[in-house]
Amino acid sequence: MNPTYLYSLISMGGIAAFLAAGLGFASEHFKVEQDPRVGKVEDALPGANCGACGYAGCEAFAEAVVNGEAPVGGCPVGGDKVASDIADIMGADAGSSDKVVAELLCGGGIKETTKSGKYQGIETCKAAHSVNGGEKECQYSCLGFGDCEVVCPFDAIEMSENGLPQINYDKCTGCGKCVEECPRNVLMLAPLSGQTHIRCSSHNTGKIVRKTCEVGCIGCSLCAKVCPVDAIEMKDNLAVIDYEKCVNCGKCAEKCPTGTIEFQGRWIEKVEINDKCVGCTLCAKACPVDCIDGEVKKLHEIDQERCIQCGLCYEACNVDAVDIFYKDEN
Known part of the structure; x- marks a missing residue:
């Protein structure tokens, strides 16, 4: 073997050994311990x-x-x-958190909406939105191609026959991937405890909405006016709900003339306080409209004219002193 090659191999091997030893020393003496x-x-x-x-x-x-x-x-x-x-x-306190899930801000499926034409192209929401907005006349509506269903990593979304995503709350984790994927922004994250939802995102005037969708918000503001806790406000012709303020009384859904607002809870007809009341005042403190009166350690009473049938007093009471009567029980 050529001596030059031999010396080169020896020197390169020596350098490699030296560097390896140096790296081993550094990794051992300068490593950062992970907790x-x-x-x-x-x-x-x-x-x-x-x-x-x-x-x-x-x-x-x-x-x-x-x-x-x-x-x-x-x-x-x-x-x-x-x-x-x-x-x-x-070694900390976990506390408790209200699970968030995806909610649809559109109730206008195939049956409820006016068609603007026939879409022919790539059958994805993003493609249809970028070309001509799909087949629906309403430019705020769900496009119905199921991009949200495809992107959901937990199989929590399934497209219905009416062309709208159906969300399985048991599977939904609130990861928000469907919200990010939707080009029309008709999906949002909302607390699972929320039972009242406005299924519309249109900012068109009521006149235009009536021509394009049977269940769209027409901006009449009746829901905002009837809400006893000011949980709904009108923003650019659209009713928007504040889930932190909402007490799920369902008054807005009852008043909505187009069925835009969906109430998923049970309708309460009457709430009464029985003789088990110990006067702890928990029910009075929970009432959002101050319709419960009574002195400490004495039987409390509900002003039925002011009561909004939200049921918060029932949830707050820990001695079974509040009775709820549901409409579907009659």
Whole structure:
């Protein structure tokens, strides 16, 4: 072998060995120890890596939790169970959170809407929206091609025969991928406890809405006027609900002339306080319209004329002193 080649091989091998030894020394003496809780928190997470928590993935979220940069209940996919598990790992209080799910802001399916023509092209919502807006006359309506169904990682969305997405609340994790995917912005995240939803996103005038959709919001503002807690306001011809204020009394849905507002709860006909009342005042404190009167440790009474039948007093009472009578029971 040529001596030059031999010397080159020996020198290169020596350099490689030296560098390897140096890297081994550096990795051993300068390594950054990872908090073992990071792995435990990551193992407690669902592993969806959906980014709904605001971080790049489950590992990034776990590191943020351990570093005190994210709350233990910051994973909307895992819900209270995962939050409780992470709280045990971190030695913190999980608290409780209201699960959020996807809600549809459109009730105008194939049957309820006026057609503007026949769409011929790539059958995706994004394609139809970018070309001519699909087949529906209303430019705020759901396009119905199911981009949201395709992108949902939990199979929580299924397109109905009427061309509208149906959301399975049991499967929905509130990751928000369908919301991001929808080119018409007719999907939003809302609390699961919310039972009142405005199924429209049109900002057209009532005259135009009547021509394009049977169930669209016509901007009459009757819902806002009848709401006893000011949870609905009109924004550019459209009724918008504030879920934090809404008490799910259903008054707005009863008043809506077009059926735009859907109430998913049970209609309450009457609420009464019985003799089990111990006068703790919890019901009075929970009442959003101050219709419950009574002194401490004495029987309370409900002013039936002012009562809005929301049932919050029933939920607050812990001695079964509140009776609710539902309309469907008669």
